[in-house]
Amino acid sequence: MTKKYTEVTTVEDIVYTAGYRRIIFKGSLLGSMFLTVFSLIDFFYTELYLDATIEAIGCVILLSIAYVENKRGVNSLAVIFGLIVISTVIGSGAFSNHVEESGIVWFALIPFLSFFLLGEKLGLRVSLLISTVYIAGLINIVIQYPEKGFTTSAIFGVTGALFCSILLSIAYEKNRTSMIHLLSKQAKTDSLTSLLNRRGLMISFEKLLLLSQQDKKDLYLLILDLDNFKLINDNFGHDIGDIVIKETANAAKTYLKDIDRIARIGGEEFVAVLSNVSSEEALKIAERIRRAIENLEIEVPSGPPLQVTVSIGVTKSTENKKLFSDFFKIADKALYEAKNNGRNRIVFKEDN
Numbered sequence: 001m002t003k004k005y006t007e008v009t010t011v012e013d014i015v016y017t018a019g020y021r022r023i024i025f026k027g028s029l030l031g032s033m034f035l036t037v038f039s040l041i042d043f044f045y046t047e048l049y050l051d052a053t054i055e056a057i058g059c060v061i062l063l064s065i066a067y068v069e070n071k072r073g074v075n076s077l078a079v080i081f082g083l084i085v086i087s088t089v090i091g092s093g094a095f096s097n098h099v100e101e102s103g104i105v106w107f108a109l110i111p112f113l114s115f116f117l118l119g120e121k122l123g124l125r126v127s128l129l130i131s132t133v134y135i136a137g138l139i140n141i142v143i144q145y146p147e148k149g150f151t152t153s154a155i156f157g158v159t160g161a162l163f164c165s166i167l168l169s170i171a172y173e174k175n176r177t178s179m180i181h182l183l184s185k186q187a188k189t190d191s192l193t194s195l196l197n198r199r200g201l202m203i204s205f206e207k208l209l210l211l212s213q214q215d216k217k218d219l220y221l222l223i224l225d226l227d228n229f230k231l232i233n234d235n236f237g238h239d240i241g242d243i244v245i246k247e248t249a250n251a252a253k254t255y256l257k258d259i260d261r262i263a264r265i266g267g268e269e270f271v272a273v274l275s276n277v278s279s280e281e282a283l284k285i286a287e288r289i290r291r292a293i294e295n296l297e298i299e300v301p302s303g304p305p306l307q308v309t310v311s312i313g314v315t316k317s318t319e320n321k322k323l324f325s326d327f328f329k330i331a332d333k334a335l336y337e338a339k340n341n342g343r344n345r346i347v348f349k350e351d352n
């Protein structure tokens with residue numbers, strides 16, 4: 001019955017770490033390549049030396065960001081810095097003497113980039129800040145430097161484009177985040193019982209173990225395994241077997257507190273993790289669950305209601321239990337004893 005557990009990665013970890021690292025690394029490299037080309041064109045062809053210098057500086061900064069992201073992983077500050085570089089290059093290009101008015105269409109890019117790279121909250125702040133600077137810069141140029149050819153309609157156009165781009169980015173980011181949360185929830189939930197599944201349990205267990213160690217309190221792990229479940233499937237069919245599993249899950253969770261966790265980790269096998277209890281209390285809860293399952297009466301198409309029992313192996317945290325697998329091994333031995341001693345009972349084992 002002992003299983004081997006591997007390290008858990010949540011959906012958030014995958015999306016926000018590995019994915020973002022790649023995007024920021026590749027985006028910074030791509031950005032630096034563009035800036036190199038623009039800088040060379042401005043230096044040798046159009047002879048706009050100031051623009052060429054700004055672009056060259058931007059190129060070096062983006063390369064540094066790519067290097068840092070590749071070495072150390074995602075860092076919001078580096079992303080904000082990168083966005084400021086890109087915004088400055090776009091702004092300086094659009095407002096310079098030599099570039100046509102069309103340069104300002106690039107402004108609309110900033111909110112998309114900010115939201116995508118920084119998420120909804122930080123993305124909104126950064127894009128509002130940069131948009132405000134752009135609009136203020138444009139108003140200043142329209143008033144102070146009419147010879148540059150920008151008109152009041154440019155202010156309305158840029159403000160409208162930035163506003164729409166921010167609204168679209170909010171909608172996109174909200175949708176993306178809710179999809180991520182939905183996927184994350186599904187990845188941690190058992191579809192038959194709506195309890196946690198093995199992955200969800202592992203994530204919760206690590207947090208609860210850390211908390212119990214900080215508070216210097218014991219953590220209890222219970223493995224619950226329905227007795228002779230194969231016979232139920234064989235005699236009454238798989239559908240009734242599924243109903244038994246669901247009823248067992250409902251009965252067991254009734255006796256747990258909000259901080260406790262229960263998961264279905266296999267066919268008719270459940271694991272509960274109890275925090276902030278003494279040995280006596282943990283065994284009392286296990287006994288209540290055992291009795292509740294024993295008292296279940298499951299309707300079957302013909303004959304009297306079906307009754308089931310459960311065997312429970314219990315263990316508690318000790319110095320040499322640092323991993324879920326350490327707890328599981330001992331609780332599984334206790335469960336084995338409970339099964340061997342006649343089933344429908346609880347066995348508590350502290351260590352081997």
Ligand SMILES: Nc1nc2c(ncn2[C@@H]2O[C@H](COP(=O)(O)OP(=O)(O)OP(=O)(O)O)[C@@H](O)[C@H]2O)c(=O)[nH]1
Binds near residue numbers: 192240266268
């Ligand atoms: N209905 C149903 N049955 C399942 C599911 N997953 C596994 N099973 C069945 O659960 C049964 C488990 O049987 P065993 O592991 O032999 O255990 P048992 O009959 O309960 O015997 P003991 O644990 O020794 O008391 C097998 O018949 C599986 O096919 C499920 O999702 N639904």
